[in-house]
Amino acid sequence: xxxxRLLTQRLYAWLLLIAGGAAVFLLQPRLPIRFxxxxxxxxxxxxxxxAWWWSRAPEQRPTRQDAFAAALLVGxxxxxxxxxxxxxxxxxxxxxxxxxxxxxxxMAAAAGAxxxxxxxxxxxxxxxxxxxxxxxxxxxxxxxxxxxxAGILSAAWRGxxxxxxxxxxxxxxxxxxxxxxxxxxxxxxxxxxxxxxxALALRDYAVYALFPPALIAGPIDRADRFAAExxxxxxxxxxxxARGGARIAVGVFKKFVLxxxxxxxxxxxxxxxxxxxxxxxxxxxxxxxxxxxxFDFSGYSDIAIGVGIWLGIQxxxxxxxxxxxxxxxxxxxxxxxxxxxxxxxxxxxxLTRALLRRDRKPSPAVIVGIGxxxxxxxxxxxxxxxxxxAVWGLWQAAGLYAHxxxxxxxxxxxRGLNQKPSQKRLWTLLTWFITxxxxxxxxxxxxxxxxxxxxxxxxxxxxxxx
Amino acid sequence: xxxxxxxxIAIKTALFFALCNVVFAATGALDWLNSVSLHNLILPGRxxxxxxxxxxxxxxxxxxxxxxxxxxxxLRQPKAADEYRIVLIGDSGVWxxxxxxxxxxxxxxxxxxxxxxxxxxxxxxxxxxxxxAALKDLxxxxxxxxxxxxxVVWFTTLDGFPRDKQVYPxxxxxxxxxxxxxxxxxxxxxDPADARFVEGGGWWDRTIFGARRQIADWLRLQVxxxxxxxxxxxxxxxxxxxxRVDQDADLTWNGSAAPRDLTRRxxxxxxxxxxxxxxxxxxxxxxxVNEPIFITPGANGDVRYNSWYPRWAYDSYRALLAAExxxxxxxxxxxxxxxxxDHFTDSPVHxxxxxxxxxxxAVANQIGSMP
Numbered sequence: 001x002x003x004x005r006l007l008t009q010r011l012y013a014w015l016l017l018i019a020g021g022a023a024v025f026l027l028q029p030r031l032p033i034r035f036x037x038x039x040x041x042x043x044x045x046x047x048x049x050x051a052w053w054w055s056r057a058p059e060q061r062p063t064r065q066d067a068f069a070a071a072l073l074v075g076x077x078x079x080x081x082x083x084x085x086x087x088x089x090x091x092x093x094x095x096x097x098x099x100x101x102x103x104x105x106x107m108a109a110a111a112g113a114x115x116x117x118x119x120x121x122x123x124x125x126x127x128x129x130x131x132x133x134x135x136x137x138x139x140x141x142x143x144x145x146x147x148x149x150a151g152i153l154s155a156a157w158r159g160x161x162x163x164x165x166x167x168x169x170x171x172x173x174x175x176x177x178x179x180x181x182x183x184x185x186x187x188x189x190x191x192x193x194x195x196x197x198x199a200l201a202l203r204d205y206a207v208y209a210l211f212p213p214a215l216i217a218g219p220i221d222r223a224d225r226f227a228a229e230x231x232x233x234x235x236x237x238x239x240x241x242a243r244g245g246a247r248i249a250v251g252v253f254k255k256f257v258l259x260x261x262x263x264x265x266x267x268x269x270x271x272x273x274x275x276x277x278x279x280x281x282x283x284x285x286x287x288x289x290x291x292x293x294x295f296d297f298s299g300y301s302d303i304a305i306g307v308g309i310w311l312g313i314q315x316x317x318x319x320x321x322x323x324x325x326x327x328x329x330x331x332x333x334x335x336x337x338x339x340x341x342x343x344x345x346x347x348x349x350x351l352t353r354a355l356l357r358r359d360r361k362p363s364p365a366v367i368v369g370i371g372x373x374x375x376x377x378x379x380x381x382x383x384x385x386x387x388x389x390a391v392w393g394l395w396q397a398a399g400l401y402a403h404x405x406x407x408x409x410x411x412x413x414x415r416g417l418n419q420k421p422s423q424k425r426l427w428t429l430l431t432w433f434i435t436x437x438x439x440x441x442x443x444x445x446x447x448x449x450x451x452x453x454x455x456x457x458x459x460x461x462x463x464x465x466x
Numbered sequence: 467x468x469x470x471x472x473x474x475i476a477i478k479t480a481l482f483f484a485l486c487n488v489v490f491a492a493t494g495a496l497d498w499l500n501s502v503s504l505h506n507l508i509l510p511g512r513x514x515x516x517x518x519x520x521x522x523x524x525x526x527x528x529x530x531x532x533x534x535x536x537x538x539x540x541l542r543q544p545k546a547a548d549e550y551r552i553v554l555i556g557d558s559g560v561w562x563x564x565x566x567x568x569x570x571x572x573x574x575x576x577x578x579x580x581x582x583x584x585x586x587x588x589x590x591x592x593x594x595x596x597x598x599a600a601l602k603d604l605x606x607x608x609x610x611x612x613x614x615x616x617x618v619v620w621f622t623t624l625d626g627f628p629r630d631k632q633v634y635p636x637x638x639x640x641x642x643x644x645x646x647x648x649x650x651x652x653x654x655x656x657d658p659a660d661a662r663f664v665e666g667g668g669w670w671d672r673t674i675f676g677a678r679r680q681i682a683d684w685l686r687l688q689v690x691x692x693x694x695x696x697x698x699x700x701x702x703x704x705x706x707x708x709x710r711v712d713q714d715a716d717l718t719w720n721g722s723a724a725p726r727d728l729t730r731r732x733x734x735x736x737x738x739x740x741x742x743x744x745x746x747x748x749x750x751x752x753x754x755v756n757e758p759i760f761i762t763p764g765a766n767g768d769v770r771y772n773s774w775y776p777r778w779a780y781d782s783y784r785a786l787l788a789a790e791x792x793x794x795x796x797x798x799x800x801x802x803x804x805x806x807x808d809h810f811t812d813s814p815v816h817x818x819x820x821x822x823x824x825x826x827x828a829v830a831n832q833i834g835s836m837p
Contacts (some may be wrong), residue, residue: 239467242475264686265525265693272697281696 013230016311017069017203020210021045021076027215028176030094033154034161037094038081040175042107044210045073047137050114051185052205054133055192058126060199069203074107130189137182137189144173146385177215179382183342184209188223190346198224204231211315213307217300219318219338226313234312244309251302259296267292268447273457282461289447290440294323297336323439326431327407328399331439339379348375368404372397383446388454392445399438487673496677499684503537504691511540512700513567514592515606516687523702525693529683530640532609538687541591541613550586552833553593553610555603555741556621559757559815560594564706567698569819574826580833582616588833591615597635598626600737601656605637605644607741617751619829620741623759623815624775624783627733628720633660640664652740709810710773711764717776725778728786735790742796753833754798756787758805758825760814772814799832801825 024041031037049070056062081097088096097103121129143149150170158165158172188205191197200208200223208226234240265272266288276282301318308315320334332340352371355362362370373394380393407414417424441458448454459465490496505511515535518526529535536542545551554560554572562570572592580588593606600622607618625631632638633656638645642663649658670676694700717723730736738754745752759780760772770776784802791798809821817825 237467238469238472242467242472261685261689264522264689265697266689271523272693272699275697275699277696277698284692284696 009231009233012312013203013207014072016207016211016230017072018076019212020207020215021073022080023212023215024176024210025077025080025093027212028094029174031172031174032163033157033172034163035096035098036157036173038097038103039106040173040178042077042103044175044178044181045077045206046107046110046114047181047185048206048209049073049202051133051137051188051209052200052202053114053118054130055185055188055197055200055205057192057197057199063201066202069201069206073206077107078104127193130193134186134189137186141179141182142385144175144178145381145383146170180214180218180220181209183220183339183382184223187220187342187346191223196224198227200227211308211313213304213311214315217297217304218336219301219304219316220342221316221338225316229313236312240309240312244306247302247306247309249306251299251304251306253299254295254302255299259292259299262288262292262295268444268457270448270450270453273448273453276460278466279461279463282457286440286443286447286461290323290443293443293446294319323436324432326428326435328396328403328435328438329407331435332396332400339382343375343379347378348372351375365405369397369401372400372404376400386449387451388445388449391451391454392442395442395445399442483674487675490674491669491672491676494672496672496680497533499681500531500533501537503534503542504688505538506540506542509691509695511542512538512691512694513540513572514561514570514700515539515595516690516700517561517596518690518700518702520702521686521690524700525690525697526700527683527686527690528636529687530637530680532605532637532641532644534680534684534687536609536613538691539591539593541593541610545614546587546589548586550582550584550588550617551591551613551615552588552617552619553591553607553613553615554619554621555607555610556594556757557598557623557626557815558594558596559813559817560621561592561596562594562701563596563813563816564701564703564811565819565822567700569822571822571826571829574819574822575830578826578830580830583834586616590619594621595635595637597637598623599632599635599638600626600734600741601632601645601648601654602635602638604648604652604737604741604744605641608644608648608744611744611748611750615748615750617753617833618741618745619753619755619833620738621755621757622738622787623757624719624733624780627735627737627783629656629732629734630720632656632734632737633662640666643667648740652736652743654734654736654740656734706812709760709812709814709816711762711807713762713764713766713770713773715766715769717769717778719776719779722779725776726782728779728782730786733783733786735786738790738796739794742794752797753829754787754791754796755829756784756798756800756802757815758801758803758817758821760807760810761803763807774814797832799828801828804828 024044025038028037028041031040053062078100080093081100081103083091083093084097084100098106117132118129121132124132143153147170150173151168154170154172155165155168158168188197188200204227205223207230208221208223211221211226214221266285268282268285268289272285273282276285298319305315305317316338318337320337322331322335325331325334348371351374352367355367355370361367376397377390377393380389380391380396383389383392417427441461444454444457444461448457456465512526516526516538517528518524519528521527541553552575554575560571567573570592572590575588575590582588591610593610595602595606603620603622603626607620610618633645639662642665645663646658648654649656668676674681717725742752742754759775761767762770762772768777771780780802784800787798788800790796805817805821805824809818809824810816811818
């Protein structure tokens with residue numbers, strides 16, 4: 001069966017657009033704040049349209065096709081909003097959508113505000129314009145990822161909908177895929193500033209930002225690469241189904257068998273950290289957590305890549321046997337690769353380049369240190385604006401910096417090891433052991449929510465504090 | 467890759483899976499699997515039978531299979547030459563509801579380091595299991611007999627004997643063949659065709675696909691074995707709702723509103739006799755203990771002992787049990803009022819650690835005089 005005969009390239013992209021628009025609603029978990037599980041996905045679509053508008057090339061005029069794509073996305077929202085009038089058992093949205101009239105008025109008001117902002121910024125440079133939207137997205141990101149701020153927002157939203165403010169929680173605002181969508185949009189805006197972004201139709205841009213398999217857990221693809229994939233000729237032959245199916249099977253096994261089994265009490269968490277009966281037990285739980293995290297995340301990535309193959313889009317790889325790497329630098333080139341690449345491309349490289357261009361430039365060691373610090377801090381805070389994620393980022397930055405200094409200092413000696421295979425094997429084993437345990441110890445900050453708990457756990461791992 | 471090759475792979479995979487299912491069922495692999503456990507193999511055995519209402523937090527679950535349950539228990543360890551092995555049978559109180567494993571009755575007895583008359587060291591094993599039903603206890607006693615106990619201490623209470631409650635525990639319902647076998651072996655006046663029995667055990671249920679629930683439970687229990695070994699936790703401690711002190715002036719017990727004398731028709735006391743016969747056939751001593759209950763110091767204490775038992779029903783049960791013990795020559799110990807009311811937690815039979823210490827002393831005193 002060759003579906004490509006049935007679905008022309010253009011029709012297929014439109015279908016993916018509809019699927020992406022619907023997926024942000026259908027995959028969104030039910031939230032306790034009234035209408036929030038409908039309004040947050042609506043905001044995702046609004047943000048995508050705004051970011052496309054902001055990231056257009058100066059000479060790129062909106063076309064009829066773009067208008068149709070926008071209308072199609074709005075149509076998807078309105079069509080799903082009709083679920084309000086269906087009985088609860090028949091709804092496909094997570095809960096009852098808001099009133100259609102209020103929704104249309106709200107969307108019109110949001111669009112009006114966006115247009116007004118655009119008019120204000122029309123005369124501003126591309127860099128300034130895109131900068132404003134980037135700051136807005138980052139602000140939204142910080143608002144949602146900071147427990148205190150998200151709690152205040154939740155309370156305000158609860159108050160507006162007449163719900164109990166006392167039980168407001170940051171967890172109320174579990175906005176599906178926002179972390180990934182936000183980084184995709186920021187990437188396009190930054191690439192517009194630097195002129196790297198090709199002209200993209202709204203349809204292709206929205207399919208990129210909302211591609212259903214990559215909504216939940218990435219990967220964070222590049223728009224230009226994705227658009228080329230979307231435009232390429234594809235055949236749904238047996239090979240594609242077999243490759244996609246095998247990848248999905250591997251992902252399902254990793255996520256639902258290995259990771260979920262380890263999560264049954266074999267992975268470190270805020271509860272069992274105090275239940276562990278000795279350092280050995282705590283190490284066991286920490287190893288369990290390291291494996292669970294890998295199988296969970298890489299399993300999701302495998303499923304996303306497999307479904308992408310089935311849908312005719314080859315998504316980028318996100319993992320490459322990270323726990324087998326013998327240096328921390330190699331680990332970060334193989335763990336959540338697309339986020340690492342994003343951070344390197346938009347934080348590390350520009351920052352170090354800027355420092356090098358200064359008249360009174362710091363020493364190379366300081367530049368590298370600042371680069372690692374900023375990059376890893378960002379990667380840490382991307383997971384949530386908490387002290388522990390910040391410390392985790394600092395931990396990684398310190399490790400990367402130490403490795404850089406060490407490898408610079410020992411390069412000659414290391415080359416000499418090539419003449420001594422047995423010593424090199426031993427050295428490789430030792431560096432793997434040190435790297436793996438540095439990563440694993442770093443997960444203590446990642447797994448536990450509070451600084452004191454993490455510090456206590458680290459002490460206990462080495463027999464202190466029992 | 468061609469469509470033909472893909473189809474061949476799919477067909478071969480399906481055939482291989484079907485073959486695995488046939489071999490699994492034909493070789494009785496489920497029975498073998500159930501008898502295998504990380505406990506007692508590379509990890510210590512559990513101090514009490516696995517029971518978990520909230521598996522993720524208690525690192526335990528409630529398997530259907532007695533074989534799986536016993537494979538996880540430390541009773542499975544070989545009996546030492548100087549060991550006098552005593553198993554404790556009973557309900558959630560004896561199991562240790564809301565207590566850690568070093569606060570339970572078996573722990574309280576083991577810490578006393580008691581010696582049998584022949585000098586052997588007494589080791590107590592907790593084989594109690596939540597939900598009262600004498601038939602459930604008999605089932606556990608029957609299984610425990612394989613592990614060469616020298617004595618059995620069986621804790622009972624009134625709510626373990628109503629006939630309609632014998633098939634109430636899920637453990638009984640999900641082991642209909644074992645329950646029926648006991649009903650027939652000891653000619654118990656219970657209905658072997660009770661509709662609450664969950665039928666199964668056919669050929670299909672022994673395939674990988676048919677037994678997927680049991681296999682998943684077995685696998686999870688092995689994972690929990692590691693978590694249990696790392697943490698020592700086998701029960702999710704919930705917030706304690708204190709036992710109700712003030713009672714309603716209500717005489718109702720098990721559907722009977724008017725006080726009367728309970729008879730052997732009301733209570734399945736013949737299950738106790740079956741247990742005594744099973745113990746005797748295994749050459750095992752038996753001590754029957756009427757477990758302590760909460761006796762309210764609050765309102766309507768003249769009508770009810772607690773929220774479970776009106777006085778008329780419980781007094782009648784005690785009289786009947788005492789008569790049975792005397793008639794049959796059983797060793798019995800009535801501890802119904804041995805524990806003060808401030809030693810109870812959330813139910814009329816759930817004791818605090820200090821409450822079980824009182825019981826342990828009473829049992830220790832009695833067990834020294836057993837043959």
